[in-house]
Amino acid sequence: MKILITGANGQLGREIRKISTNYKNFKFIFTDINNLDITCKKSVSFFFDNNIIDFIINCAAYTNVDGAESNFELASKINISGVKILADMSEKYKCPIIHLSTDYVYDGKINARPYVETDITKPISAYGKTKLGGEKIIKNIEKHIIIRTSWLYSSYGKNFFKTIMKLAAKKNMINVIFDQIGTPTYARDLANVIMKITTKYSDSFKTEKSDFKFGTYNYSNEGVCSWYDFAYEIVRKANLKCQINPIETKDYKLPAERPHFSVMNKSKIKKIFNIEIKHWRKSMEKCFDETEIIT
């Protein structure tokens, strides 16, 4: 099976690239904006006309949550129009697509329990709106998997985990928000889950009747925390002296509004794909062991 990975230089794409060597029976084509801009219909069509692709994993996205407030057009171009171009190719060439979405499609006002996939989506940020726009397009394709994930981090790219490590190495005290509750997701764990689903899809053709379940799935690590708790654990693990000071969202002005509560229920993905999920603390420790922070 030949798998196209778009946005392969991002943190998730790079984690998939790292584990791809464990999947010798798949052929991977890793692309990013420099060689396959998903918003350019002509190049994407040319690419699909000249490569036989059996499966798409779309990691390409505009992911700057605050930037999207003032760059809505660009965010929409990548997260909606680009996704439509890929969706058209998926339909035309009958290759399924795994598409990544976000907990920021939820408004965070549920409070009583973690979100299930069928809960109402009502994004409160421009980024969340564009990601929901992308989901709506993908949902029109027969063979799609949407994975809503949250608070993604890795030893690659820019993310909260690395930012806190760098700041804590330099400062005596950092203010971190405690009234936004969610779950961090180690991009390596997500990459493993994506490959497990992809393998399951590939294996389903070896049986007479494929019972592969397309659809929308929530995925993050297990457990619940605030950004403050996450930062506290990073600093503790790194054995740094920096004090983490809990503050309220209202005292840390950012362009984009974020949900106060976006914990997701992962029962569906665990049951359908027989997945065990690690607690976020365990995964953070693994990421820590693999990360070399240049301060």
Ligand SMILES: NC(=O)c1ccc[n+]([C@@H]2O[C@H](COP(=O)([O-])OP(=O)(O)OC[C@H]3O[C@@H](n4cnc5c(N)ncnc54)[C@H](OP(=O)(O)O)[C@@H]3O)[C@@H](O)[C@H]2O)c1
């Ligand atoms: N990061 C999070 O906290 C988070 C949370 C929830 C969900 N997600 C979702 O998870 C997925 C993966 O996120 P990530 O953190 O790995 O993102 P990322 O690190 O920002 O990677 C996205 C990649 O897509 C590339 N890209 C941008 N525009 C493109 C285009 N027109 N054509 C092809 N590639 C393009 C980016 O290139 P440039 O860097 O050059 O722009 C980057 O290499 C995304 O769908 C994101 O929305 C992320």
